[in-house]
Amino acid sequence: MPILSEAKGAQSLSVAPRIKAFLAGDSGSGKTTSACSIPGKKLLIDFDNRADSLVGLADLDILPCHEADSKLPKAWERALAIKTELHALARKATPEAPFPYEAIIFDGLTSMGRIAMNWSLLLDPKKGLGGSPAQHHYGPQMNQLADYVLTALTLPCHIIFTGHIELFEEQTDEGTRHIFLPKITGKLKTEVANWFNECYLCRRVSVERDGKRITEHHWYTSGRDKLRFFKSSLNQLGKFWTDPIIIDFDQQPTGFAKLLELRFGKEGEKKEEKKEANQLTNLAAKTSKLAN
Numbered sequence: 629m630p631i632l633s634e635a636k637g638a639q640s641l642s643v644a645p646r647i648k649a650f651l652a653g654d655s656g657s658g659k660t661t662s663a664c665s666i667p668g669k670k671l672l673i674d675f676d677n678r679a680d681s682l683v684g685l686a687d688l689d690i691l692p693c694h695e696a697d698s699k700l701p702k703a704w705e706r707a708l709a710i711k712t713e714l715h716a717l718a719r720k721a722t723p724e725a726p727f728p729y730e731a732i733i734f735d736g737l738t739s740m741g742r743i744a745m746n747w748s749l750l751l752d753p754k755k756g757l758g759g760s761p762a763q764h765h766y767g768p769q770m771n772q773l774a775d776y777v778l779t780a781l782t783l784p785c786h787i788i789f790t791g792h793i794e795l796f797e798e799q800t801d802e803g804t805r806h807i808f809l810p811k812i813t814g815k816l817k818t819e820v821a822n823w824f825n826e827c828y829l830c831r832r833v834s835v836e837r838d839g840k841r842i843t844e845h846h847w848y849t850s851g852r853d854k855l856r857f858f859k860s861s862l863n864q865l866g867k868f869w870t871d872p873i874i875i876d877f878d879q880q881p882t883g884f885a886k887l888l889e890l891r892f893g894k895e896g897e898k899k900e901e902k903k904e905a906n907q908l909t910n911l912a913a914k915t916s917k918l919a920n
Contacts, residue, residue, distance in 0.1 A: 653830030658845035665883025668730025737791030846872035
């Protein structure tokens with residue numbers, strides 16, 4: 629059969645609500661906690677060693693993956709073993725015995741880059757001053773990190789990575805342009821946006837409400853000015869929400885659960901209304917035919 633015959637009209641495709649997201653922001657901006665707003669049973673792989681704030685959350689398993697001795701590659705070897713086990717479970721999954729998690733959170737990408745470098749440093753004993761990485765260590769480290777993320781994204785569930793950001797200078801014909809990019813090595817800074825459908829900026833903001841100063845957690849899901857890295861495929865042409873998204877942990881649904889409801893809930897209602905309208909049209913046609 630010709631391959632081109634497999635093409636289908638976009639309107640006839642059913643949209644599977646599977647999130648592939650990168651949440652970026654400063655420490656304390658709510659990345660980890662808000663990542664857990666994804667619905668269903670979740671596994672959080674704790675690379676940052678900061679999952680204490682999640683104690684007591686329902687439907688969440690926490691798996692530590694960090695190493696006290698920064699000179700050893702054990703944490704990266706453990707990370708690889710975790711991913712191998714997850715892919716083995718995915719291959720064995722059946723409708724009767726499905727994949728055990730609806731979402732996996734990798735917390736976080738910046739720490740993963742650091743422990744991947746510990747692995748890379750053992751490839752060649754020649755190091756920089758004070759045992760720092762030399763130029764030839766960065767290529768293997770970036771390759772390991774990119775391969776890890778891209779293969780993790782193929783797992784049959786929602787996938788969320790968190791990470792820090794930094795201000796990055798880019799030289800253009802008009803002069804120096806400042807943009808925020810992920811805090812990871814080299815060219816990966818500009819590649820990350822291509823890996824994920826959703827790239828959000830997380831911020832903790834002080835606002836005044838009812839005469840009191842309170843702290844809110846916000847998501848910014850569309851890029852502008854220095855934030856061009858951030859985007860959302862869910863918010864198709866900006867139809868379903870406007871920034872900022874306020875993450876209220878005391879009000880449910882929030883975070884990803886709220887965005888999925890806004891996006892696919894509305895689409896589901898439209899499809900159901902269209903289906904009912906078609907049924908009524910067909911019934912009217914049949915009635916008219918019988919009457920004649």
